[in-house]
Amino acid sequence: MTLRIGNASGFYGDRHSAVREMLTGGPLDVLTGDYLAELTMLILARDRLKDPARGYARTFLRQLEECLGEALDRGVRVVTNAGGLNPGGLADAIRELGARAGLSARVAHVEGDDLGARFPDALAAHAYLGGHGIAAALRAGADVVVTGRVTDAALVTGPAAAHFGWAPDAYDRLAGAVVAGHILECGTQATGGNYAFFTEHDPARLRHPGFPLAEIHEDGSCVITKHDGTGGVVDVGTVTAQLLYETSGARYAGPDVTARLDSVRLTQDGPDRVRVDGVRGEPPPPTLKVGLNRLGGHRNEVVFVLTGLDVDAKAALVREQVEDALARARPAHVRWELARTDRPDADTEETASALLRLVVRDPDPDVVGRAFSGAAVELALGSYPGFHMTAPPGKAAPYGVFEAAYVEADTVTHTVVLDDGTRTPVPPPHEHRALADVEPPPLPEPLAYGGRTRRAPLGLIAGARSGDKGGDANVGVWARTDEAWRWLAHTLTTGRFRELLPEAAELSVTRHLLPNLRALNFVVEGVLGEGVAAQARFDPQAKALGEWLRSRHLDIPEAIL
Helix, strand or coil, X not given: CCEEEEECCCCCCCCCCHHHHHHHCXXXXXXXXXXXXXXXXXXXXXXXXXXXXXXXXXXXXHHHHHHHHHHHHHCCEEEECCXXXXXXXXHHHHHHHHHHCCCXXXXXXXXXXXXXXXCCCCCEEXXXXXXXHHHHHHXXXXXXXXXXXXXXXXXXXXXXXXXHCCCCCCHHHHHHHHHHHHHHCCHHHHCCCCCCCHHHCCHHHHCCECCEEEEECCCCCEEEEECCCCECCXXXXXXXXXHHCXXXXXXXXXXXXXXXXXXXXXXXXXXXXXEEECCEEECCCCEEEEEEEEEEEEEEXXXXXXXXXXXXXXXXXXXXXXXXXXXXXXXXXXXXXXXXCCCCXXXXXXXXXXXXXXXXXXXXXXXXXXXXXXXXXXXXXXXXXXXXXXXXXXXXXXXXXXXXXXXXXXXCCCEXXXXXXXXXECCCCCCCCCXXXXXXXXXXXXXXXXXXXXXXXXXXXXXXXXXXXXCEXXXXXXXXXXXXXXXXXXXXXXXXXXXXXXXXXXCCEEEEEEXXXXXXXXXXXXXXXXXXXXXXXXXXCCCCHHHHHHHCXXXXXCCCC
């Protein structure tokens, strides 16, 4: 009695053909699509400002226009959070699409996440709902279920709970589905995409990775795989990488259940098959997370190109000149970054050049608009030798700020709206539990290696995957052998982490041990400022923070190299 749930989208803008590929590539029971992220909610909120009928992921509607008939013919139910800020609007659009094509599709949607009335100063305020509303819609016979803001994993917990008849207190089973949902949610990141050890796999397989699916069992365990004949790789490493993505400690709290990530077991179950079992669950916390998106002000930027000799002196000169010009109306936030991309005795001009990036932000668009661009452009003939920019400064652009708030779960009206308009409230879980600290697991025995080491990049023996949560970033680091894990757990302390990544030197860094995965998870608070929408940092979503860490050199025992 296996439930096969596939994924066809990890973000708004993912591969358009994935819905058709997943529907036609092999057997499926449910097809999910994750379109929402913190930045996406801001994009959709701005869409809604222009037209109140918008606010949902329009690309999904185009995908379904091509594939709704295919899904109905194959009996595959579709569950997606593409409803964004307007799930009812998207549900109506799907019904109209079906009617035009002569298709009879029962479309339900889930609402109640919009808490704008409680947070009137926010452009968008949405609670992260769980999967029980999705489950109710599927039990009522929906072919397509559209949601607004639910947790990414809810797209899997809802169908699994509906299919197996799990009660709201089936915590271990629900936790297993949460883990499966977290692995699926980012699409091809589970099948070899963005993978630290990608060079170990056939490049031809990685050019067009297939999207993942989970074969979920009644006890909550699952096998992560993909359709036969598709590209990509599914192994313990790719699944570990995704499991560590955008998580923190042992507890992964959600509105349906708190999943214990320290209980997860991963086992290779054949080619492109990884078994996930042993997951334990606990009651969910009493509060729901609310994502708040606000307009933070306006921003602008310019990148100066510094070529050849005296790069530091050139950077100092132009910085002083711009700072003098900005003194008349200095922006609230000014950030300079010098990227030494230049090489000595370079054989191309580009590789002889460094980049000096200036980002300015202010509530007043005029301060970071013409006043700023004029200050930069006016230096063209009176600054360092070889003065030029990658592009002239543009107009000031609005930027967003993301922050999280929390509300009592039983104050949110989670509601399912069926195809016939029937509205059914979804009760909150009957039990909640405040999250106590988890007793940290013991460290493994230190590795005995006789002191023989070699200076080498950490990435030779460890993988990493990093990402963003508001202004914070997480970096998951894992070893692939027991010996490497014994060394890593004792060596990569928070102090060593700060040494390797100096950007984190003055920030709060928390380390979590996950021995079952041979993994450490670091949470770096505040490294992303006000979040991705503010775009203040070079890598605003910390996507490559883990790869930077892997490139740093340490004295590594020769025994594990």
